[in-house]
Amino acid sequence: MTPKGEVEILLVEDSPADVELTLHALRSENIRNRIHVARDGEEALDFLFCRGPYRGRSFDRPPKLALLDLKLPKVDGLEVLRQVKSDPRTKAIPVVILTASKEEKDLVNGYQLGVNSYIQKPVDFHQFRETVKQLGLYWLLVNQAPPPNTFRAD
């Protein structure tokens, strides 16, 4: 199974309150320790492309899921998505947009860039918690993750 300490979920979220609520929702699922939080788009890209402060990371060990907010400082969520989905080393990483926006143009852009799922954060916390739980369960347990050689540049 997953080696200890390996990141399973990359949470890209600038709002500390949202980070806390999301972590709270995931806590019961016993995956809290394997979540890495990136606070802006640039940090998310550094993490995913193993550069800058994350140059020690390896493309061979991608997160099993990236939860991506759209409105982010520095580099916005759609740009992060575009870069991830246009690089063979990262494009197989499942990316789920988790955002407050249900603007049609965001949905259209997201899917056109190849997002794996698009979820609007429910205002009601019970619903939010339920949604996040299901997300974690589905992508970490139900879904078959892409095998390592999916991420080789060729």
Added chain:
Amino acid sequence: MKPRKHSPRRKRPRKAAASETTFRALLEAAQDARIYAESIIATVREPLLILDANLRVKTANRSFYQTFRVSAQETENCLLYDLGNRQWDIPRLRTLLEQILLENTQFQDFEVEHDFPAIGHKVMLLNARRIYREGNRTEMILLAIEDLTERQRREELDRFFTLPFDMLCIAGFDGYFKRLNPAWEKTLGFTNQELLAKPYLEFVHPEDREATAAEAQKLTTGVDTIAFENRYRGKDGSYKWLLWNATPLPGQELIYATARDITARKQDEEALQRAHAGLAASNKELEAFTYSVSHDLRAPLRHIDGFAKILAEEVGPRLDATARHYLQRIQQGTGQMGRLVDDLLNLARLGRQELARQTTGLNSLVEEVLAELKPETEGRQIKWRIGQLPFADCDPALMKQVLSNFLANAVKFTRPREHAVIEVGSTTQNGQPVVFVRDNGIGFSMKYVDKLFGVFQRLHRREDFEGTGVGLATAQRILHKHGGRAWAEAELDKGATFYFSLGLPETPEPDNTSTPAQRGER
């Protein structure tokens, strides 16, 4: 005309030989004069008549016969008034000949208009002279008739051409103006001489020259120009927008054209375009605002709700009743605000949403709405009376929102009734179908009817009837977008009726080829 033979009498036979010579000379001279006069009469381009004192035609010239299409035989020795089926029996001519000419020896330049059966309307300028013949003491009348008809027609044309309204011109296939009316000088400031001196393309705005040349080329092939627009330079350097209509005369290699100065209209159009652009910009701003509302306003709301719930779950059991009540209030507040934000966003989105119209059976929409209202109607006694509703050319998703609003309101405001009755039906007003939703609920006072469709307007206390005060405003906005409207009648505590019309004549029921979704289900 036959020369008339006068047989000279010999008055003095004694001096016969000498007289004979003189007489011959005189006779020759007289005949010379006659031939001279007759050839003048014959060659004059104006029609001439020679009448005797009784107004009998003695002779006429070729021009007369040609102009009035009569022959010498039917003319000579006829009374003037009898000529050609009495078509010369012209009252004004009678007056001239019988009265004026009696008092004077001549008249000059009398204009007479007359419709001749054979040759149509003629305008004639008459000149006449009475010639007294000493010899046989008779009179002759010389009547000259100038045909002014053509000239007058030309003058009329000239007058029309110089009317001050539109610009008229005749241009050649060679690219030069040939004739211009005074409106050109008035509009462009160039004299006609200046405009005639250069190819007209030189006055056309450089950006419009290609199109203008192409249009002129089309004219040379016999195609009319209709509503062509280009810019002409004025003397002051400014450009005028001209709207052209033209037709070619290929045989003469000429173009007849009218141009209208539409500069003012163009400027208005440009101003309108700028206003549109401004409007589009502010619409974009509004869109951005809506977007940020949707994102930024929801976030803190979720946080408040989230932490309040965590608090309630994790420490709730340890809190006293008052504290738990406050927590509940916080959650109610966030719930209400969440719905409000959603409703407002929906209302704002309507503004930039295009209508996707299709023929829609309103009955089937009502069915869908009723199914969705199940949670609210469960356990209540509601008698639904749903009549035959029309088909409408509308956006089905939006129309469903309208019906949903009205029906949900009816369900909500009949809640205090043990036996609620909600009727949905249709009628016709001014040839337009009108749909109504009537209930026996708590109604409202017509005093407040003006507030009914305003945003955030509520006519009932929140603790009695929930709601954001956006629903009816949204319904009204949707109906306005369709070209229709909503209105209401009510009596406090008796019930309310909401009406709406789509502002369209009745849509015919679609035929059997339509999809089941479009057909009325009832």
